[in-house]
Amino acid sequence: MEILEIQNLTKIYKDGTTALRDISFNVKKGEFAIIIGSSGAGKSTILRSINRLVQPTSGSILFQNKEITTSSKGELRKIRREMGMIFQGFHLIKRVSVLKNVLHGRLGYMNSFKGAIGAFSKEDEEAAWSLLERVGLTDQAYKRAGELSGGQQQRVAIARALAQKPALILADEPIASLDPTTSETIMNYLYQICHEDGITCIVNLHQVEVAKRYATRILGVQQGTIIFDGSATELSDSEIQHIYQKKLVV
Amino acid sequence: MKENMPINNNIITSPSKTEPPRKKTKRDRFLTGILIFGGLFFIFSLIQLNLDYSRLISGTSKLFSFVGHMMPPDFSTWEKVIGAGLESLQIAIVGTSIGVVLALFLSFLAAENLSPHRTISWMIKGIAAFVRAIPALIWVLIFIVAVGMGPFPGILALAFNSLGMLVKVFAQSIEEIDDGVLEAMRSTGASWMQVIFQGVIPTVLTAYMSWSIFRLEIDFRYATILGMVGAGGIGWELTSAMRMYRLEEASFIILVIFLMVFTVEVTGNQLKKMIQRI
Ligand SMILES: Nc1ncnc2c1ncn2[C@@H]1O[C@H](COP(=O)(O)OP(=O)(O)O)[C@@H](O)[C@H]1O
Numbered sequence: 001m002e003i004l005e006i007q008n009l010t011k012i013y014k015d016g017t018t019a020l021r022d023i024s025f026n027v028k029k030g031e032f033a034i035i036i037g038s039s040g041a042g043k044s045t046i047l048r049s050i051n052r053l054v055q056p057t058s059g060s061i062l063f064q065n066k067e068i069t070t071s072s073k074g075e076l077r078k079i080r081r082e083m084g085m086i087f088q089g090f091h092l093i094k095r096v097s098v099l100k101n102v103l104h105g106r107l108g109y110m111n112s113f114k115g116a117i118g119a120f121s122k123e124d125e126e127a128a129w130s131l132l133e134r135v136g137l138t139d140q141a142y143k144r145a146g147e148l149s150g151g152q153q154q155r156v157a158i159a160r161a162l163a164q165k166p167a168l169i170l171a172d173e174p175i176a177s178l179d180p181t182t183s184e185t186i187m188n189y190l191y192q193i194c195h196e197d198g199i200t201c202i203v204n205l206h207q208v209e210v211a212k213r214y215a216t217r218i219l220g221v222q223q224g225t226i227i228f229d230g231s232a233t234e235l236s237d238s239e240i241q242h243i244y245q246k247k248l249v250v
Numbered sequence: 251m252k253e254n255m256p257i258n259n260n261i262i263t264s265p266s267k268t269e270p271p272r273k274k275t276k277r278d279r280f281l282t283g284i285l286i287f288g289g290l291f292f293i294f295s296l297i298q299l300n301l302d303y304s305r306l307i308s309g310t311s312k313l314f315s316f317v318g319h320m321m322p323p324d325f326s327t328w329e330k331v332i333g334a335g336l337e338s339l340q341i342a343i344v345g346t347s348i349g350v351v352l353a354l355f356l357s358f359l360a361a362e363n364l365s366p367h368r369t370i371s372w373m374i375k376g377i378a379a380f381v382r383a384i385p386a387l388i389w390v391l392i393f394i395v396a397v398g399m400g401p402f403p404g405i406l407a408l409a410f411n412s413l414g415m416l417v418k419v420f421a422q423s424i425e426e427i428d429d430g431v432l433e434a435m436r437s438t439g440a441s442w443m444q445v446i447f448q449g450v451i452p453t454v455l456t457a458y459m460s461w462s463i464f465r466l467e468i469d470f471r472y473a474t475i476l477g478m479v480g481a482g483g484i485g486w487e488l489t490s491a492m493r494m495y496r497l498e499e500a501s502f503i504i505l506v507i508f509l510m511v512f513t514v515e516v517t518g519n520q521l522k523k524m525i526q527r528i
């Protein structure tokens with residue numbers, strides 16, 4: 001079953017940069033898809049188009065069979081809460097407790113006022129605690145998010161995304177600012193949880209060998225087009241060379 | 251080059267955005283120009299204003315005899331003077347508070363990374379700049395005409411003057427927040443209000459508090475001066491004493507003003523340090 005159907009997606013930024021050229025691909029429910037490609041290839045633009053942090057120039061995105069490129073502001077809130085997003089820079093509210101940061105994942109489901117004053121329900125708080133347990137951070141719950149190490153912060157970010165009870169997780173280079181050991185922990189958490197909960201996941205990665213270890217499917221992007229789409233075993237060294245080869249563009 | 255060998259890279263740091271050097275030399279030249287112009291204008295002014303420096307010498311002796319007349323300070327009116335001093339403090343606190351509350355709301359609309367529309371942000375910033383450009387003393391004269399003498403015009407003048415500055419610095423604090431942090435909140439499906447209350451306010455709270463205290467220090471100093479033109483408080487007492495040539499009383503009032511301003515500043519600094527540690 002397809003959770004995401006992207007057709008003829010093109011993004012041209014205001015300054016004239018063509019980031020995506022007529023991209024089409026589908027993602028099935030339960031896939032752990034990894035997008036690889038050199039920096040500037042258009043990986044972030046793909047993910048950010050899916051939750052409309054970037055407005056596509058043309059093309060269509062069906063999420064759970066619903067067109068989302070044209071949704072209104074109100075609809076957008078409902079779509080975004082179904083998609084968790086994880087960033088390279090964690091992007092937590094540093095001055096607020098770890099627990100509160102996880103609870104922020106519930107905001108999309110709350111009435112605007114209740115959410116604003118932070119009147120989270122008992123169930124939401126309990127869910128947040130069990131998510132913290134899942135990422136091994138219960139003892140840090142009352143610390144400020146900014147006091148945690150990078151790896152811990154990324155685990156909080158994962159818990160925040162999971163608090164949304166998402167159908168899809170978008171992770172934009174989640175390990176790019178972490179050391180190799182921490183990177184592995186984070187990838188393990190992400191893979192394990194998505195697998196257990198049946199969450200579809202799309203991850204942007206720089207590191208090919210990490211991609212090969214976790215991906216149920218790899219997409220290779222170069223200069224705004226998908227030039228590889230297959231399993232890890234199908235990704236040969238020459239394919240890798242091809243994906244990371246930079247054409248000289250003047 | 252790095253990207254050609256991804257297999258050997260475990261950690262890849264994003265390349266820092268370096269500005270083209272051309273821009274820098276251009277800016278340097280601009281600054282040098284300003285500096286030279288400023289120097290020349292200073293020399294020109296010294297000549298053009300035709301200052302009579304001998305008056306500095308005769309004036310100094312006059313000043314000393316004047317200060318002599320002011321001594322010893324006359325404490326007899328202390329009840330009235332301290333009362334007026336407290337009124338100045340009240341004017342400052344109320345005026346600053348009104349400014350802070352209004353600036354708080356306006357800053358969410360003024361900050362470019364939060365404003366519902368660029369035009370709204372631009373308009374609020376424009377109005378704030380206009381309000382800021384008019385000195386507090388002029389505001390108070392306007393409000394005295396509008397609402398009469400006493401503490402009320404003082405409060406309004408300080409509220410407006412504070413508002414002009416606080417909208418600017420509050421909006422700047424918000425604009426300093428990493429866009430990614432706001433994006434992360436929005437991507438959970440949080441509404442504009444929720445992003446502000448759950449994300450922005452906790453992040454800027456200490457900065458807002460420090461700025462507000464800083465502003466209160468300024469406003470208290472203003473409050474003592476504004477009184478001189480009839481906006482209530484201790485300034486009025488000083489003007490009256492000087493006019494009636496009660497110089498001993500005037501020196502006592504100046505002493506009280508000094509002590510109060512000093513106390514407010516020291517307390518303010520202490521508070522700001524405490525806030526930093528939160
Ligand atoms: N906000 C933006 N405005 C203009 N150009 C952008 C913007 N964001 C990204 N780009 C450009 O779009 C291209 C793709 O960027 P991105 O999707 O971030 O690539 P990746 O994530 O693979 O590094 C790059 O050439 C980049 O410079």
Ligand SMILES: [Mg+2]
Nearest residue numbers: 043044045173
């Ligand atoms: Mg990117």
